Amino acid sequence: MPRPRIHKLPPLLDRKIYKTGQTRGADDDVIFQNRVARSSTVLIPYNAWPQCRVPSTTERTYENGYIVLLSPTEYFASPTIAEQLRATGLALGQNTLVFYETREQWNANNPETLGWSPASQRQGALGGQYVARVPATTAAPKIVRGFNSTTMKGAGIRVYEYARSITIEQCRSQLEALYWMCRDSNEAATSNGMTPDDASSRRARTLENCQTEGLLDKDRLRNYRIINANDRTICPLCLDELSAHGFFSRMAQAAGREVPDLTVTQLNLFHIEELRTGVLNHRPYNVGWGHHHCNVVVKDSGVTETLRWMREIIDRNIRDGHLPASNSGK
Ligand SMILES: [Zn+2]
Numbered sequence: 001m002p003r004p005r006i007h008k009l010p011p012l013l014d015r016k017i018y019k020t021g022q023t024r025g026a027d028d029d030v031i032f033q034n035r036v037a038r039s040s041t042v043l044i045p046y047n048a049w050p051q052c053r054v055p056s057t058t059e060r061t062y063e064n065g066y067i068v069l070l071s072p073t074e075y076f077a078s079p080t081i082a083e084q085l086r087a088t089g090l091a092l093g094q095n096t097l098v099f100y101e102t103r104e105q106w107n108a109n110n111p112e113t114l115g116w117s118p119a120s121q122r123q124g125a126l127g128g129q130y131v132a133r134v135p136a137t138t139a140a141p142k143i144v145r146g147f148n149s150t151t152m153k154g155a156g157i158r159v160y161e162y163a164r165s166i167t168i169e170q171c172r173s174q175l176e177a178l179y180w181m182c183r184d185s186n187e188a189a190t191s192n193g194m195t196p197d198d199a200s201s202r203r204a205r206t207l208e209n210c211q212t213e214g215l216l217d218k219d220r221l222r223n224y225r226i227i228n229a230n231d232r233t234i235c236p237l238c239l240d241e242l243s244a245h246g247f248f249s250r251m252a253q254a255a256g257r258e259v260p261d262l263t264v265t266q267l268n269l270f271h272i273e274e275l276r277t278g279v280l281n282h283r284p285y286n287v288g289w290g291h292h293h294c295n296v297v298v299k300d301s302g303v304t305e306t307l308r309w310m311r312e313i314i315d316r317n318i319r320d321g322h323l324p325a326s327n328s329g330k
Contacts, residue, residue, distance in 0.1 A: 033154030118146030188244035226288035
């Protein structure tokens with residue numbers, strides 16, 4: 001018997017889940033690519049090369065390669081730099097570039113007078129020895145060299161945003177399951193264009209697929225504060241149950257079906273342990289959904305560190321008499 005076809009998610013939700021596999025946005029003038037797959041070529045600062053040489057203990061290579069970036073100081077201050085690089089598997093123009101970020105660096109060792117070319121490839125021979133992103137001053141225009149045409153805009157992604165394709169897909173599957181585990185997910189899906197039957201069947205299929213793939217281990221999800229004891233999706237910082245309406249912007253809600261509840265806030269991808277160089281933290285049991293506001297507070301510190309910081313603030317405010325010891329007091 002053919003399996004019933006899987007129905008499409010409302011476009012806004014579909015897009016939100018899809019984007020979790022992409023890196024954050026970058027400006028034109030920086031060296032990073034703007035919203036590309038997390039599996040793209042990674043940029044590794046030279047000082048992080050020892051810890052980032054392989055992605056993890058179980059992943060031996062980066063799917064689309066890597067480029068190690070040296071500062072001009074690191075490169076030009078050492079007469080034996082070529083040997084040092086070779087000793088750690090690096091070679092200028094092959095997998096390593098000098099990255100100019102300031103005008104002082106540019107003037108001190110101008111790559112054009114050295115006969116160097118700006119790099120033009122992300123993999124294989126890089127086609128040059130350097131890349132430059134030097135901001136303009138009142139006296140001089142900006143210097144942008146290498147990876148600056150539309151298709152090559154940005155040399156690569158931040159190494160800590162990397163995840164291989166299969167991990168990106170597992171995260172997407174689990175993140176969709178977490179949508180359906182919100183207490184009002186069916187209702188929010190139907191107010192955004194799905195029929196009740198389509199929503200129920202997609203929900204059932206998604207949860208089932210995740211379990212088949214070895215995802216959706218509820219104990220682990222509870223442990224990592226992604227769901228609560230009732231198997232409802234929660235914000236990893238404030239632990240509030242999430243309303244699925246938060247996945248849809250207000251404007252996109254069907255006319256006449258707007259949610260009057262002002263507490264409905266935007267929801268974002270949430271990394272429980274922050275993304276940082278040396279670990280791969282975009283992985284199924286480290287991603288959940290949380291309030292935009294809570295995400296802003298956690299930022300690059302991680303949930304545990306943020307809670308410690310919050311407690312210090314609260315304790316100090318209580319101690320100094322600016323806050324009652326409990327919210328029930330006056
Ligand atoms: Zn929250």
